[in-house]
Amino acid sequence: MxxxxxxxxxxxxxxxxxxxxxxxxxxxxxxxxxxxxxxxxxxxxxxxxxxxxxxxxxxxxxxxxxxxxxxxxxxxxxxxxxxxxxxxxxxxxxxxxADQPVRLVFGSCRETTQHATHRKLPPDALDAYARRMMVGDEPAPDLLVLLGDQVYADIPSPAVKRFLKKSRAHDHDGPEHEVVTYEEYTKLYLESWRDPEIRWLFATVPSVMIFDDHEIIDDWNSSASWRAEVREQPWWPERIASGLASYWVYQHLGNLDPDQIAADPVYQKVLAAAGDATEVLREFGSAVDKEADGAPGYQWSYALDLGRTRVVVLDNRCSRVLDPQTRAMLPPGEWAWFADQARGAYDHLVVGSSLPWLLPPGIHHLETWNERLAESDRPRVAGFAERQRRAFDLEHWAAFRRSFDGLADLFAEVATADRASVSVLSGDVHHSYVARARFRRPVAAPVYQLTCSPVHNQIQAFMRPVLRVGWWRGAAAAARLLARAARVAPPAVRWRKLAGPYFGNAVGTLVHESRSARVVIEGTTTAGDLRTVAAVELTPPTSR
CATH class of the missing domain: 2.60.40.380 (Purple acid phosphatase-like, N-terminal)
Known part of the structure; x- marks a missing residue:
């Protein structure tokens, strides 16, 4: 056959x-x-x-x-x-x-296709977007930017759970309802990417992707102590090797442009393997995980240009520096590469980050406070902070304060009159919003946080009021005082919300026309259509 x-x-x-x-x-x-x-x-x-x-x-x-x-x-x-x-x-x-418009569609957090999930989720926003494109009601985007949790290794569908139960031997020591092996990972992609609308969309619109934690496991690389504990699990070596190897095959390989593909060291080894690259990818998956321990790693971050728009997509997970004294989102070498890309020649800078740079201010200050306590030399204090870090997912840019401040300084530097706009595209937090940064020193170009999440998931009901309160001035002021009491310096940037928060399934569209920019966030209706929930002009339409 x-x-x-x-x-x-x-x-x-x-x-x-x-x-x-x-x-x-x-x-x-x-x-x-x-x-x-x-x-x-x-x-x-x-x-x-x-x-x-x-x-x-x-x-x-x-x-x-x-x-x-x-x-x-x-x-x-x-x-x-x-x-x-x-x-x-x-x-x-x-x-x-060079002035041809650039249209970027973005989002994150897509639990498996609607008919396969065990939960009654709102309609899939990416499916809805594809259906609208099919009937010609949607201008074709230049790029689809998927910002993490394209598959959920730790929350598989009932069909995948049945496969796990049937295929595993009785002495399998992995988590009962989570994928571990490469073969199990392939079932996630097969189920999700053969959704008819998604299959057509992927075949028709160019796409780039980056992982977040659920491609591997919830809270992946949240802290050094988290890594120490998970490495004690007998199933972890196979889980991390299989997760990173499958991510490289299914997602990362396509992020590379034609010239980069030929030069990629992993791809060269894969092609050189005589008929079977299993051991090449197994060794790669095991080795690349060790970058968080200080070993030489593999650069998952990448950059591309569309007209006068520069897109830089960052790894927020695998390459983290987790030593509490030098905690950082990116290791020094990769940060230097990123800074070089940000200082290039372009009009609009778009940074893809699975985790939002700017959170609701009240939550931001809680995360900086928690990070300071986690650095305490008093074991009981540090242990308390670590438990809170994991329980409430306090691991965004705010919890890597050196990197948060470094990003603010870099944006303040590059947001000159030569730039038209700077935007950070993010997901992860299961709600959508638009916020504008305000710096202590004057900057010529506006800087925004554009968050769109989830594509197909749902936030717990109790979290909605918490996130709304996080934007309130009173709550932000109280959390800021708490952080200052722990001797956390005020951030070099402040920000205000322009739209949101919106808690439904959604997809975002960022459009650059010459030196103007606008963003639209659309949520799904109960009928499976899209409706506009936020539309913000990021620069004046006549900006020059």
């Missing part, structure tokens, strides 16, 4: 007249993509009994919408016969048109 298309095609990066398309097949195969006068082909690589290909498509026409076909061993597999969906196309930008 010939190889079949299991997942995909997934259109990932479009750079100039080239594009990358990722697929998973049922057996080793030759994969070919035909797109007008252009095309490309690749032979699958294998790992853990699964087969993948990343095809570089070349020779596309600039400024065009080109339908494409996917063939496996010369048999047409995409578009599927009798498909009710529009044909998939690859859209390229005009070569010389």
């Amino acid at each position: 010939s190889a079949q298309l299991l997942i995909g095609p997934v259109l990932r990066r479009v750079v100039g007249t080239r594009a990358t398309i990722w697929v998973e097949t049922s057996a080793p195969a030759a994969v070919r993509v035909l797109a007008g006068g252009g095309g490309g082909q690749a032979t699958t690589f294998s790992a853990y009994g699964h087969h993948y290909a990343l095809v570089v498509v070349e020779g596309l026409e600039p400024g065009a919408e080109t339908p494409y076909e996917v063939l496996i061993d010369d048999e047409l597999v995409w578009p599927e016969p009798d498909s009710p969906y529009p044909i998939s196309v690859i859209r390229t930008r005009e070569r010389e048109d």
